[in-house]
Amino acid sequence: MKSLEDLKKLRDSARQMMHLREGGDSVRIVIGMGTCGIAAGARETLAAVMQELERLHLYDVVVTQTGCAGFCDKEPLVDVILPGQPRVTYAKVDGERARRIIDEHVVNGRVIEQWVIER
Amino acid sequence: MAFYRAQVLVCGGAGCISSGCKAVQQALIHEINKAGIDEEVKVIETGCIGTCELGPVLVVYPDGTFYQKVKPEDVHTIVEEHLVKGRIVSRLLYKDPLTEKTIPEYTKISFFAGQTRVALRNTGVIDPSVIEEYIARDGYAALGKVLTEMSPEQVIDEISRSGLRGRGGAGFSTGLKWRLTAQAPGDEKYVVCNADEGDPGAFMDRSILEGDPHSIIEAMAIAGYAIGSSQGYIYVRAEYPLAVANMQRAIEQARQYNLLGKDIFGTGFDFDLEIRVGAGAFVCGEETALIASIEGNRGEPRPKPPYPSNSGLWGKPTLINNVETLANIPPIILQGSEWFRQIGTEKSKGTKVFAVAGKINNTGLVEVPMGMTLREIIYDVCGGIPGGKQFKAAQTGGPSGGCLTADHLDVPMEYDSLVSLGSMMGSGGLIIMDEDTCMVDIARFFLDFTQDESCGKCTPCRIGTKRMLEILNRITRGEGKEGDIEALEALAENIKKSSLCGLGQSAPNPVLSTLRYFRSEYEAHIREKRCPAGACQALIVYAIQPDRCRGCGVCARVCPVEAVSGQPRSPYEINSEKCIKCGLCREKCPFDAIAKH
Amino acid sequence: MIKLTIDGVTVAVPEGTDVLAAAKAAGIRIPTLCYMEKYNEIGACRLCLVEVKGMRGLLAACTLQASDGMEVYTNTPAVREARRTNLELLLSDHPQDCLICVRNGQCELQSLAEEMGIRRQRFEGEKSAYPLDHSTLSIMRDPNKCVLCRRCVAVCKQVQGVGVLGAVERGFDTIVAPEGGCLLHDVACVLCGQCVMVCPTGALAEVDNTEEVFAALNDKSKHVIVQTAPAVRVAIGEEFGYPPGTIVTGKMVSALRRLGFQAVFDTDFAADLTIWEEANELLERLNNGGTLPMITSCSPGWIKFIEHYYPDLIEHLSTCKSPQQMLGALAKTYYAEKIGVSPEDIFLVSVMPCTAKKFERARPEMVGESGLPDVDIVLTTRELARMIKVAGIDLPQLPDSDFDSPLGLSTGAGVIFGATGGVMEAALRTAYEWVSGEALTNVELEAVRGLSGVKEAEVKLPGTDITLRVAVAHGLANARQLLDKIRTGKADYHFIEIMACPGGCISGGGQPRPADVNEFNALREQRIKGVYRADRDLPLRKSHENPAVKELYDTYLGEIGGERAHHLLHTNYTVRGKYLRTIRQH
Structure with missing residues (x-):
C-alpha cells in the first residue's frame, strides 16, 4: 500500500463483503423457500439470483428466504423491495425470470408488471 | 470476490472457545456443505460478542438472528430450517430474563441495544484474521488521516479535546500523557500498549486484542506519529494465547500492507511493533513494573517520579496506554473530538466497557456511555439479578476498587463519582452481589488476591496486606476480636499512604469501602460470631425446626458425617459439633424444616 | 542550585539532589534501611517517608528528587505513624531472637526500633519460616531475618558484577535468595562476603568456626598456631572501641597468645615470600614469552570469580598460592621440621579479613604433602574479636608483643597487601630493584593507591628498555572491565592486580562491618591510611630485603621459583563455569 488512495480502493471493495452485516438501506430480494417453494424449484431460482447478482457485482443486495405465503400454486415467489418502496411480489419465478427481474427491476427500477401478483 | 447471501458469525473469543464454539463451528461447516449451500453461506469466526454467559453464540446475517447456547447437535436444525428454508429456530433464541419474551434479532436484545460501541465497535462484527474486514470499516483511515492531514501537535490537540482518559485504572488524561511524552527530551521514544489485563473477571482488553487487533496497531501507530516514536511494544500476558496469536497475525498483515514498517502511506513515517509476552503477574500492569518486565528484569515497580513519559523503557520517554484506551483513538480521529465529547458526562467522556459478572443474568462485556447509572447497567442492559434476589452491592475497579450499595444505584458511573464513593473505575470490572453475599468475605477475597500478587518489594504491601488478610481470615472464621476493625483501619490507611506503587496504594480499598458501607456486618462477625449473609461457612449453623420436621429421616440418610440423628416420626436433631456445614440435609429436606443461620 | 524548605528550614542544594540528602544538609535525619547511595536507591523499605506539600500520599525521601520551592515535612504525625507502622510490620515478620543473634548489638533493625521508640508489638501473624542455608563454608544465610x-x-550485582542474589517468589513469600531459590552452594557465588558487609541484620553472616578453634586450643595433643593477615591489624581495633584504621598489631598478638596459641605468625611474612615468587614469575614470563598480562592470585574470591566467569583467562593467573596458603604449606613442612613436631599435630588457624579464605583453605589443591590441609581453620576478623571477648580478654589493656619467628618477620611491602594496589606496589618495589640493580628511593607508588575502581601506571625499569604497564582493579565489577579488555585483546598490560573486595582486603567480607553503609568508603579510606602508616613505620619496606625469607630460601627452599618452591608455593586452578546445577546434572 503506497498511499491513502490505495487504502480507499481496498476499503471500497472490502465493504461489499461486510455489507450483509452492516444493514442499512439496500435492495432486498426475498425468495419463498417453504416446502412448496422448494418443490416448485425455488432452489434453482435462488441459485440464479445469486449468480446474476455476482455477475453484476451487486454485492450490496440482500437475499433472504421466507416460508410459505399461501400462494402455493404460484411458487416460486420472489419479493423485490427497493429502499423506500413497497414490496413487489413476482410469481412463478424460474431462473430465467429471476435474471430478468434483476436486470430490469433491481438494476433499472422497472417493474415487470406481467409477472407481478401483488404489490 | 464471491457473493454470499448469508453470513454466519461464530463467536471465537476465548470465553466461547471454553464453552465449545469450535465444535459448533465445525458442525456448521459440515452441515452447510452437506446441504450444498456452501457457496451461498459463509461462516465467519469473529471475536467476542460480549454475551459470554450465552455462548457459544451464532449470529446469522442479513437478518441478524442471534442464536445462543448452541450445541453441535443444534446446528443441523439451524442449517436446514434457517439457512435453507429461511425459518428461524425459535427454541435457540435469546429469551429476555425480565419479560420472558424471545427476541430473534441481535440488535433488539436489550443487552446489545443498550450499548454504545466505540472501543468494541468491531469485536464480534469482523473476522479478526482478515485485515480487509477491518479496512472495510474504515480501518487505518484514521492513520492515513493523521499522516497526510495533521501535524503531531494537531493529533495531540484532538485527543486532548476529546477528553479521553485512561481506561486502565486511574483515568489520567490521555491527551496530556501524549503531550508530556511528546515534549520530553529525547531522540528515541517508545509507545507501549499495556495489555497485561489482570483484574479478576475483567477481559475487555483480551476481547479487543482477539477480536479487533488492527485497531490497536492503528492507534499505536497514530500515537507513535504524535509523540515521535517509531517503535512500539505490546505487552500481553502469556495467559492470552489467542490474543497473542491474533495480534501477531495482524502485525504481519499490517506489515504486508505496509501499514507498519517504513514510509507508511508514502509519508516518510516509520513505525513498527513487537509483542512482548509477560508471565501474567498482576503487578506488571503497573507501568514501571511493566517496563522492568519488558527490559528483562523482575517485574517490580519503581518509585515515580520520574514518570515513564520522561524516563521509561530503557530510560527513554515512553507512552504507555491501555488497550481499551487505544481502541478509542481511531474513531476520535475519524469522527472528531466533538463527536466523542457528546458521549458521556462532563468529566468522563466517551464510553466504558464493563466486564459484568457475579449475580447477574447477562454476564459479559458491555460498552455503555460514561455516566450510565448502575441501575441501568444492571437492570436495563444486563437483565437484572437472577432468582428474584435483592441487589446488595457492586464491586467496581476489581481488587483495587470498592463497593457501591443499593443507595448508589442511581449514581452515574464515571471516574470521579466512583472515586468520591471510595471506589474507582479501574479497568472496568463490575461484580454484582446479591443478598447472599457476605461483604467481609468479599473484602477478604480481594485482599487475598492483592496480597498474593504483591511483588514483595515494599514493606507495607508485602507484610501489611498479609496482616490484614490474617485479620479478615480470623473474622470470617468467627475468631475476630475487639480491636480488629481498628487494626484493619490503621493498616489500611498506612498501606494506602505509604506503599510504593498503585497496587499497594489501592489494595486496602475493598476493605475500607466495605467497612464504610457494611461495618455492621464486620461487627456481627466479630461480636455475635454471625455472618448476616449466611455465607461464611465457619459461622453457619444448621438447625432442624421441630415444628416443621415430620421425622422422615431423609436428612440423617444424606448426611455424610452422621451428624443428624433422631427417631422416625419425631423431630430429628443436628449435632453441630459433627456437622461439616455441607448443606445437603437442608437441600434434601422435603419440608423445608432445616434452617441455616 | 535549587532551594527547598524542609520542616521550615530553607536549604539550597544542587539540582538532582534527593530529598534525603537535602534533609541531611539541613541537619535533619531521616531514617533509612534499604537505601545505599548510588547502588540501592529503590524506595523499598518505606522508612524514609516524608510528606510533600501538594503531593499525594507519603513519599520515599531516598528516591524523591528535590525541586525548587518544594515544601517537605519529615516530622508530622502522619509521617511518624507511617514509619513506625512499617517498622512494626518488619518486626512482625522477624524472629526477634535478638539476644542470641550474631548481630546482637550491631543490628540496624534493632537500632531503628530503638530510634523510633518502638515499645509494643501491634501486629502479629505468620512469620517467614525458611530453612537456614549452611551450604557453603563461608557464608550463612538466615532468610527469616531478611528484611x-x-x-x-x-x-x-553492581559492585561485584556477580549477581547471584535476587528476589524470588511474590508477596509475603518473597525472599532474597540465590537465583532460582537455590542454595548458595549451587550458584556461582564467589563467597567474597560483600553481601554480609551490607546486610543490616543477621540474615547474612560468616560461617562461625570459633567453637572449633576453642576445641583445638583445649586439645593438648595439638600444637595450635595462628597467622594473621595484613588487613586484620588495622580493623580489629574497631571491635574494641578504637577508631577505624588504628594499628593494634601488638595487642592483637598478645591477645592471641592469651587465647592459647603456641605460636603467632604473620601472614605478612608470606606476603613478602609471595613477592619473591611472583616478581620472579613475572620476570620469567616477560623474558620467556609467557602469558601476559599476568594477574595476581592472592584473593580467593577473585580466584573463584575467574574460575566461574572467565575460565578462558585462567592462564593469566599467577600460579603463586596466596600468602595464607604459602604460610600454611611452610607451617607443616619447614616449621614442623624446625621444631620437630609431626605435621599431623600442628593445627594452623588463619585470621583473615575474608570469608572466601574459608573456602580457599578447603580447596583440594591446598592439601599439603602430608595429605593434610595446609590451613586447618579460617577465622574472620569478626570471629577473632568474638573469641577475644568470650575469653574475657580486655584487648585495649594488653601490652604489645611481637610475632614469633621464623614466620613472623615482615616488611612494609607485606603489610600493604591489605589495601588495593598493595600487591602491585610491593611487587614493583622488588621487580624494580631486581631488574635494574638500582635502589628505589621513593617506594610509594601513588598511582596504584586509592579507591578509584581501575588504576593504571607505567614504570620504566632503569637499565632496561622495559616499561612495565600495570593495572589495578578492586571490586569484581571493576575487574570485569579489565578482563573484558583482555578477552578482546585490548589490554596491553604486563601485570594486573585484582582484589575481589572494593578497597582490597581492608574491607573484605570478614572485617568489622561499617556502622553506616553509606559511610563505607570513608571507613575504607581510614583503614587504608592505617595500612600505609604501618608500612612507613617499618624499618624494612621491600619484600626482597626480608632476612627471614632469605634464610628460608637459603636453608630450605633453594632457588626462587625452583622445584621445592614450586612444589610448596604454587598451585593450579579449576574451571567451574557459571551454571553449577546444570553442570552437576550432566
Whole structure:
C-alpha cells in the first residue's frame, strides 16, 4: 500500500463483503423457500439470483428466504423491495425470470408488471 | 470476490472457545456443505460478542438472528430450517430474563441495544484474521488521516479535546500523557500498549486484542506519529494465547500492507511493533513494573517520579496506554473530538466497557456511555439479578476498587463519582452481589488476591496486606476480636499512604469501602460470631425446626458425617459439633424444616 | 542550585539532589534501611517517608528528587505513624531472637526500633519460616531475618558484577535468595562476603568456626598456631572501641597468645615470600614469552570469580598460592621440621579479613604433602574479636608483643597487601630493584593507591628498555572491565592486580562491618591510611630485603621459583563455569 488512495480502493471493495452485516438501506430480494417453494424449484431460482447478482457485482443486495405465503400454486415467489418502496411480489419465478427481474427491476427500477401478483 | 447471501458469525473469543464454539463451528461447516449451500453461506469466526454467559453464540446475517447456547447437535436444525428454508429456530433464541419474551434479532436484545460501541465497535462484527474486514470499516483511515492531514501537535490537540482518559485504572488524561511524552527530551521514544489485563473477571482488553487487533496497531501507530516514536511494544500476558496469536497475525498483515514498517502511506513515517509476552503477574500492569518486565528484569515497580513519559523503557520517554484506551483513538480521529465529547458526562467522556459478572443474568462485556447509572447497567442492559434476589452491592475497579450499595444505584458511573464513593473505575470490572453475599468475605477475597500478587518489594504491601488478610481470615472464621476493625483501619490507611506503587496504594480499598458501607456486618462477625449473609461457612449453623420436621429421616440418610440423628416420626436433631456445614440435609429436606443461620 | 524548605528550614542544594540528602544538609535525619547511595536507591523499605506539600500520599525521601520551592515535612504525625507502622510490620515478620543473634548489638533493625521508640508489638501473624542455608563454608544465610532491603542484591550485582542474589517468589513469600531459590552452594557465588558487609541484620553472616578453634586450643595433643593477615591489624581495633584504621598489631598478638596459641605468625611474612615468587614469575614470563598480562592470585574470591566467569583467562593467573596458603604449606613442612613436631599435630588457624579464605583453605589443591590441609581453620576478623571477648580478654589493656619467628618477620611491602594496589606496589618495589640493580628511593607508588575502581601506571625499569604497564582493579565489577579488555585483546598490560573486595582486603567480607553503609568508603579510606602508616613505620619496606625469607630460601627452599618452591608455593586452578546445577546434572 503506497498511499491513502490505495487504502480507499481496498476499503471500497472490502465493504461489499461486510455489507450483509452492516444493514442499512439496500435492495432486498426475498425468495419463498417453504416446502412448496422448494418443490416448485425455488432452489434453482435462488441459485440464479445469486449468480446474476455476482455477475453484476451487486454485492450490496440482500437475499433472504421466507416460508410459505399461501400462494402455493404460484411458487416460486420472489419479493423485490427497493429502499423506500413497497414490496413487489413476482410469481412463478424460474431462473430465467429471476435474471430478468434483476436486470430490469433491481438494476433499472422497472417493474415487470406481467409477472407481478401483488404489490 | 464471491457473493454470499448469508453470513454466519461464530463467536471465537476465548470465553466461547471454553464453552465449545469450535465444535459448533465445525458442525456448521459440515452441515452447510452437506446441504450444498456452501457457496451461498459463509461462516465467519469473529471475536467476542460480549454475551459470554450465552455462548457459544451464532449470529446469522442479513437478518441478524442471534442464536445462543448452541450445541453441535443444534446446528443441523439451524442449517436446514434457517439457512435453507429461511425459518428461524425459535427454541435457540435469546429469551429476555425480565419479560420472558424471545427476541430473534441481535440488535433488539436489550443487552446489545443498550450499548454504545466505540472501543468494541468491531469485536464480534469482523473476522479478526482478515485485515480487509477491518479496512472495510474504515480501518487505518484514521492513520492515513493523521499522516497526510495533521501535524503531531494537531493529533495531540484532538485527543486532548476529546477528553479521553485512561481506561486502565486511574483515568489520567490521555491527551496530556501524549503531550508530556511528546515534549520530553529525547531522540528515541517508545509507545507501549499495556495489555497485561489482570483484574479478576475483567477481559475487555483480551476481547479487543482477539477480536479487533488492527485497531490497536492503528492507534499505536497514530500515537507513535504524535509523540515521535517509531517503535512500539505490546505487552500481553502469556495467559492470552489467542490474543497473542491474533495480534501477531495482524502485525504481519499490517506489515504486508505496509501499514507498519517504513514510509507508511508514502509519508516518510516509520513505525513498527513487537509483542512482548509477560508471565501474567498482576503487578506488571503497573507501568514501571511493566517496563522492568519488558527490559528483562523482575517485574517490580519503581518509585515515580520520574514518570515513564520522561524516563521509561530503557530510560527513554515512553507512552504507555491501555488497550481499551487505544481502541478509542481511531474513531476520535475519524469522527472528531466533538463527536466523542457528546458521549458521556462532563468529566468522563466517551464510553466504558464493563466486564459484568457475579449475580447477574447477562454476564459479559458491555460498552455503555460514561455516566450510565448502575441501575441501568444492571437492570436495563444486563437483565437484572437472577432468582428474584435483592441487589446488595457492586464491586467496581476489581481488587483495587470498592463497593457501591443499593443507595448508589442511581449514581452515574464515571471516574470521579466512583472515586468520591471510595471506589474507582479501574479497568472496568463490575461484580454484582446479591443478598447472599457476605461483604467481609468479599473484602477478604480481594485482599487475598492483592496480597498474593504483591511483588514483595515494599514493606507495607508485602507484610501489611498479609496482616490484614490474617485479620479478615480470623473474622470470617468467627475468631475476630475487639480491636480488629481498628487494626484493619490503621493498616489500611498506612498501606494506602505509604506503599510504593498503585497496587499497594489501592489494595486496602475493598476493605475500607466495605467497612464504610457494611461495618455492621464486620461487627456481627466479630461480636455475635454471625455472618448476616449466611455465607461464611465457619459461622453457619444448621438447625432442624421441630415444628416443621415430620421425622422422615431423609436428612440423617444424606448426611455424610452422621451428624443428624433422631427417631422416625419425631423431630430429628443436628449435632453441630459433627456437622461439616455441607448443606445437603437442608437441600434434601422435603419440608423445608432445616434452617441455616 | 535549587532551594527547598524542609520542616521550615530553607536549604539550597544542587539540582538532582534527593530529598534525603537535602534533609541531611539541613541537619535533619531521616531514617533509612534499604537505601545505599548510588547502588540501592529503590524506595523499598518505606522508612524514609516524608510528606510533600501538594503531593499525594507519603513519599520515599531516598528516591524523591528535590525541586525548587518544594515544601517537605519529615516530622508530622502522619509521617511518624507511617514509619513506625512499617517498622512494626518488619518486626512482625522477624524472629526477634535478638539476644542470641550474631548481630546482637550491631543490628540496624534493632537500632531503628530503638530510634523510633518502638515499645509494643501491634501486629502479629505468620512469620517467614525458611530453612537456614549452611551450604557453603563461608557464608550463612538466615532468610527469616531478611528484611528484603536488597542491599546484598545491589552489592552482588553492581559492585561485584556477580549477581547471584535476587528476589524470588511474590508477596509475603518473597525472599532474597540465590537465583532460582537455590542454595548458595549451587550458584556461582564467589563467597567474597560483600553481601554480609551490607546486610543490616543477621540474615547474612560468616560461617562461625570459633567453637572449633576453642576445641583445638583445649586439645593438648595439638600444637595450635595462628597467622594473621595484613588487613586484620588495622580493623580489629574497631571491635574494641578504637577508631577505624588504628594499628593494634601488638595487642592483637598478645591477645592471641592469651587465647592459647603456641605460636603467632604473620601472614605478612608470606606476603613478602609471595613477592619473591611472583616478581620472579613475572620476570620469567616477560623474558620467556609467557602469558601476559599476568594477574595476581592472592584473593580467593577473585580466584573463584575467574574460575566461574572467565575460565578462558585462567592462564593469566599467577600460579603463586596466596600468602595464607604459602604460610600454611611452610607451617607443616619447614616449621614442623624446625621444631620437630609431626605435621599431623600442628593445627594452623588463619585470621583473615575474608570469608572466601574459608573456602580457599578447603580447596583440594591446598592439601599439603602430608595429605593434610595446609590451613586447618579460617577465622574472620569478626570471629577473632568474638573469641577475644568470650575469653574475657580486655584487648585495649594488653601490652604489645611481637610475632614469633621464623614466620613472623615482615616488611612494609607485606603489610600493604591489605589495601588495593598493595600487591602491585610491593611487587614493583622488588621487580624494580631486581631488574635494574638500582635502589628505589621513593617506594610509594601513588598511582596504584586509592579507591578509584581501575588504576593504571607505567614504570620504566632503569637499565632496561622495559616499561612495565600495570593495572589495578578492586571490586569484581571493576575487574570485569579489565578482563573484558583482555578477552578482546585490548589490554596491553604486563601485570594486573585484582582484589575481589572494593578497597582490597581492608574491607573484605570478614572485617568489622561499617556502622553506616553509606559511610563505607570513608571507613575504607581510614583503614587504608592505617595500612600505609604501618608500612612507613617499618624499618624494612621491600619484600626482597626480608632476612627471614632469605634464610628460608637459603636453608630450605633453594632457588626462587625452583622445584621445592614450586612444589610448596604454587598451585593450579579449576574451571567451574557459571551454571553449577546444570553442570552437576550432566
